[in-house]
Amino acid sequence: MTAIQSTGASSTVTKKGWSTYSWPTIRKHVSRLQMRIAKAEREGRRGKVKSLQRLLTNSFYARCAAVKRVTSSTGAKTPGIDGVTWSTDLQKIKALSKLKRRGYKPQPLRRIYIPKKTGKLRPISMPVMKDRAMQALYLLALEPIVEERADLNAYGFRLKRSAQDAIEQCFNALGNPKSATCVLEGDIRACFDQINHDWLLENIPMDKTILRKFLKAGFMENGRFHPIEEGTPQGGVISPALTVMALSGLEKKLLPTNRRQKGREKINFIAYADDFIVTAATEELLKESVMPKLREALKSVGLELSLEKTKITSIEEGFDFLGFNVRKYKNGKLLIKPSKDNIKDFQKNIRDFIKRGVALPTEHLIHALNKKITGWTNYYRCVVSSRVFYKIDSEIFQALKRWSFKRHRSKSKRWIINKYYTHYGGNNWKFHCMIKDKNGKPMPLYLRNAGETKIRRHIKIQAKANPFDPLYKHYFVKRDKDRKSRGLLNNTAGSAGLKTLQLY
Numbered sequence: 082m083t084a085i086q087s088t089g090a091s092s093t094v095t096k097k098g099w100s101t102y103s104w105p106t107i108r109k110h111v112s113r114l115q116m117r118i119a120k121a122e123r124e125g126r127r128g129k130v131k132s133l134q135r136l137l138t139n140s141f142y143a144r145c146a147a148v149k150r151v152t153s154s155t156g157a158k159t160p161g162i163d164g165v166t167w168s169t170d171l172q173k174i175k176a177l178s179k180l181k182r183r184g185y186k187p188q189p190l191r192r193i194y195i196p197k198k199t200g201k202l203r204p205i206s207m208p209v210m211k212d213r214a215m216q217a218l219y220l221l222a223l224e225p226i227v228e229e230r231a232d233l234n235a236y237g238f239r240l241k242r243s244a245q246d247a248i249e250q251c252f253n254a255l256g257n258p259k260s261a262t263c264v265l266e267g268d269i270r271a272c273f274d275q276i277n278h279d280w281l282l283e284n285i286p287m288d289k290t291i292l293r294k295f296l297k298a299g300f301m302e303n304g305r306f307h308p309i310e311e312g313t314p315q316g317g318v319i320s321p322a323l324t325v326m327a328l329s330g331l332e333k334k335l336l337p338t339n340r341r342q343k344g345r346e347k348i349n350f351i352a353y354a355d356d357f358i359v360t361a362a363t364e365e366l367l368k369e370s371v372m373p374k375l376r377e378a379l380k381s382v383g384l385e386l387s388l389e390k391t392k393i394t395s396i397e398e399g400f401d402f403l404g405f406n407v408r409k410y411k412n413g414k415l416l417i418k419p420s421k422d423n424i425k426d427f428q429k430n431i432r433d434f435i436k437r438g439v440a441l442p443t444e445h446l447i448h449a450l451n452k453k454i455t456g457w458t459n460y461y462r463c464v465v466s467s468r469v470f471y472k473i474d475s476e477i478f479q480a481l482k483r484w485s486f487k488r489h490r491s492k493s494k495r496w497i498i499n500k501y502y503t504h505y506g507g508n509n510w511k512f513h514c515m516i517k518d519k520n521g522k523p524m525p526l527y528l529r530n531a532g533e534t535k536i537r538r539h540i541k542i543q544a545k546a547n548p549f550d551p552l553y554k555h556y557f558v559k560r561d562k563d564r565k566s567r568g569l570l571n572n573t574a575g576s577a578g579l580k581t582l583q584l585y
Contacts, residue, residue, distance in 0.1 A: 099170035110142040119225035119549035134222040144180045147217035161209030162191045187212045190300040206300045206314035216318035225549040227322050232332035233544040237354030238321035240548050244403045247353045249541035254349040256415040261347035261360035265367045268390035272355035274312035276327050277383030327382045417464040428476050435480040443514035451529045458531050463539035470531035
């Protein structure tokens with residue numbers, strides 16, 4: 082670790098190489114400072130928070146962590162307006178010396194558009210690599226405060242929390258016979274694009290000069306520069322954290338403080354980024370009490386509810402949330418299943434992929450399908466999904482049958498069956514191909530069946546658990562160990578088509 086002791090990217094560091102850095106030591110150092118920031122925030126010592134944030138953002142270890150974060154992400158190969166990416170070890174090491182506050186001036190963002198389910202386009206603004214790393218560096222100093230101030234039942238864009246935690250909280254709030262009967266399905270109009278800059282600059286506890294530069298960077302489109310006067314750029318590394326901070330406090334404003342009143346009104350708030358639900362005992366309570374409070378709270382940060390997507394639903398009718406359908410049936414039992422829209426979208430995605438892959442080598446097709454099936458089934462394995470999984474298998478079987486007949490038009494059905502299907506694990510129609518192992522010996526590669534996924538109830542995270550609080554250190558170690566043993570650590574929102582902005 083002699084190379085890491087340097088305060089900058091010196092020639093000594095350059096000679097050592099990026100891959101030789103002791104990343105456990107770097108993570109430990111950064112985590113220790115983050116925990117000190119969180120402790121100072123809990124104690125209300127704002128001056129201490131600022132000095133510790135300054136110490137962290139000037140730390141060589143933190144710069145290493147920031148560069149590693151942006152170069153290890155899914156968006157690392159997508160450049161900004163300068164066309165530069167950091168792919169080599171030398172580029173990453175040289176980048177460390179560029180992350181300085183003095184003289185820092187961000188470049189305009191690169192504007193691209195991605196399609197939504199509705200057919201509209203969502204604008205994504207891509208910073209250059211240096212600006213991504215700077216945002217990641219200052220995010221390290223902001224994350225502990227985000228976790229301290231965020232609502233207890235806000236699960237989007239937060240460490241150690243997932244969509245499954247939000248869905249499990251839905252079950253807790255609505256699963257009892259005497260639970261709330263009405264649900265407000267809330268959606269904030271253009272949340273990331275409309276957050277008030279003045280509010281952010283006044284209330285976000287970080288370096289105001291740097292924050293202003295992040296917010297006012299502007300973007301390039303069709304060769305023209307466009308200034309940004311409001312909102313946080315979708316695609317920015319720090320944008321999700323800023324959004325969580327802007328929305329924090331909604332739960333406290335909606336929930337009654339009196340225990341008897343809380344039991345009578347049955348108000349619960351569950352949020353994932355800008356999508357949320359509010360439960361209540363009656364529809365009138367939602368209209369007359371909850372909605373006005375929501376509008377007032379959102380207006381203070383420059384936001385408003387989407388009239389098109391915000392509606393009040395009876396729990397017997399059911400509602401869709403984060404790709405799940407939540408509904409209480411006539412027998413009084415609450416069941417949570419994959420939503421019909423997400424099932425249709427996944428089936429269409431699989432069918433289209435198989436249809437386009439008629440010329441793909443069979444092993445590439447199987448590898449790609451296994452990845453898609455594993456991601457989707459892992460996302461839904463915590464709810465009532467068995468029948469859906471078997472239906473998915475049936476759809477994939479029919480799609481592969483059409484694929485094989487189109488691929489081998491001159492072959493007989495018997496030849497195709499013998500080539501692609503075999504008996505395995507009690508299944509007489511197991512799709513497979515032969516590949517070679519490391520030693521060059523032939524071995525079978527099987528297509529994963531969605532129905533093989535075991536349904537396992539998700540264990541919801543404790544509402545007050547904070548990864549930057551030493552009191553919960555052993556809790557998170559045990560939780561990660563349990564989730565790893567159950568194969569649940571890699572669940573992602575993207576598996577179900579949820580929007581995710583944390584690309585870096």
